[in-house]
Amino acid sequence: MKRIGLIVLAAFIGGAAAIGGYKLLEPKNSDLSFADEQNVRFASNPKISSAGAVDFVEAAASVSPAVVHIRTSYSGGSQKSASPTDLFEDFFGGGGRRSQRAPRAASGSGVILTPDGYIVTNNHVVDNADKIEVVLSDRRKVSATVIGKDPNTDLALIKVDATNLPVVRMGNSDNVQIGEWVLAVGFPLDLQTTVTAGIVSAKARSIGILARDQQQEVTPEEYEEYQRTGKVPAGAASNSIESYIQTDAAINPGNSGGALINANGELIGINAAIASQTGMNVGYGFAIPVNLAKKILDDFRKYGAVKRGYVGVTFTALDADNSERLKVKDISGLYVTGVVPKSGAEAAGIQQGDIIKKVDGAIIYDSPDLQEKIGRLSPGDKVQLTVLRASGDTRNFNVTLKGDDMLNVSKPVLAKATGASIDKLGASFAPAPAQLKTKYGVKTGVVVTGVQPGKLFDYYEIPKGTLITSVNGKPISTAKDVELALPSSKNGTASISGIGPEGKFTFTFPKNIDN
Structure with missing residues (x-):
């Protein structure tokens, strides 16, 4: 009996010493990445298939306490609203981010990442906000400060002064x-x-x-x-x-x-x-x-900011239409339209006319496939691009990514276009969904997502939801196409065609409009 007691005591002392030693040597949270910190925190939690069961009770219960309510307020003089109440400019309706006057208050959501108060949310939830207030799951209200934000990914990291918070x-x-x-x-x-x-x-x-x-x-x-x-x-x-x-x-x-x-x-x-x-x-x-x-x-x-790496190419995604225009046989991948001087792509030997087919062995079908993978990397990281040459040869290139400061390339100054612009139209656009194009029997088009009072679209009574099919006789599929087609007008006038509540229409207007 005495011997058993000594064994139990020794085991207890050994365990306490191990825990104490770990605590002394335990790295600070700030020294770890968010992913590494999560691996430490959840090391003892078994994982099951992400498909899970149809019963979502356990998943909802584990996550809900770590999702917070974010409230923001804005000064009345702000000219650009970042209000999340429209959920990042509702795709085809509901207000729009380009309102002329910022809201006095708005709200969104966030996800707690660490017990000491780091919270991820969208950039548009907190952008331009004068005050950020977070309502925790226990109904406490705490002020938050912005650690970093990035409009290129619509992500932001904020911090509250609190401890022992639940995390996802x-x-x-x-x-x-x-x-x-x-x-x-x-x-x-x-x-x-x-x-x-x-x-x-x-x-x-x-x-x-x-x-x-x-x-x-x-x-x-x-x-x-x-x-x-x-x-x-x-x-x-x-x-x-x-x-x-x-x-x-x-x-x-x-x-x-x-x-x-x-x-x-x-x-x-x-x-x-x-x-x-x-x-x-x-x-x-x-x-x-x-x-x-x-x-x-x-x-x-x-x-406090994103350190983004760049391959150093401009490209267009291939599909049946683009391949026909560019006179290439492939209908998938990214066609390299230009190589930035002194970039990693130029140093590796990538050329205009190459077609990027894979990145680190993963097949590339469209631009998001490449952009997301490169977006996870930093300047100095290496990436392997599999490229199809015009000669028909497939080659692998190891590209070292460079940052904004490393590229040291000045963008050309573009001459100011003298034609109309989207800003002068007073409208915002989004790609038309497939079902809408099918409904009207068209292959291209954009939907009007917002109209500013007193500007051109408002003057011609073009409402939100209208399908715009061409600008100056050129088919358009994105807001970028609209912007690019506007300066190509001739004889001092520009024209826009589309389909509205009363059917097909075309209207013309002076190329150099002032409003």
């Missing part, structure tokens, strides 16, 4: 499968924590929202080159990264910045946008993959 376990968005059950958790319509269920309906989806605010005017000559070669003019190029997880889980205004989780209760995405003709959920939601978010959030905590 990060998953692996690369493992997400189409058809997999997912839950959206957030604070829609200013309600309390709400959980909705759906499936993943698509991956690597680009909807053109982030690029819209980064477009600039281009000259007619540059537009003609774009039509001929597919090379996007420097002034119209965007550094935005859109590779969304698409889901039909109900997402509404206020869900922005909330959690998209799998049936295992793991965070796989940050909810960011919806596709809807009403501004409410009647369509699809879009979430930023967590694997992309991990890198961005780590950069925020380390540097």
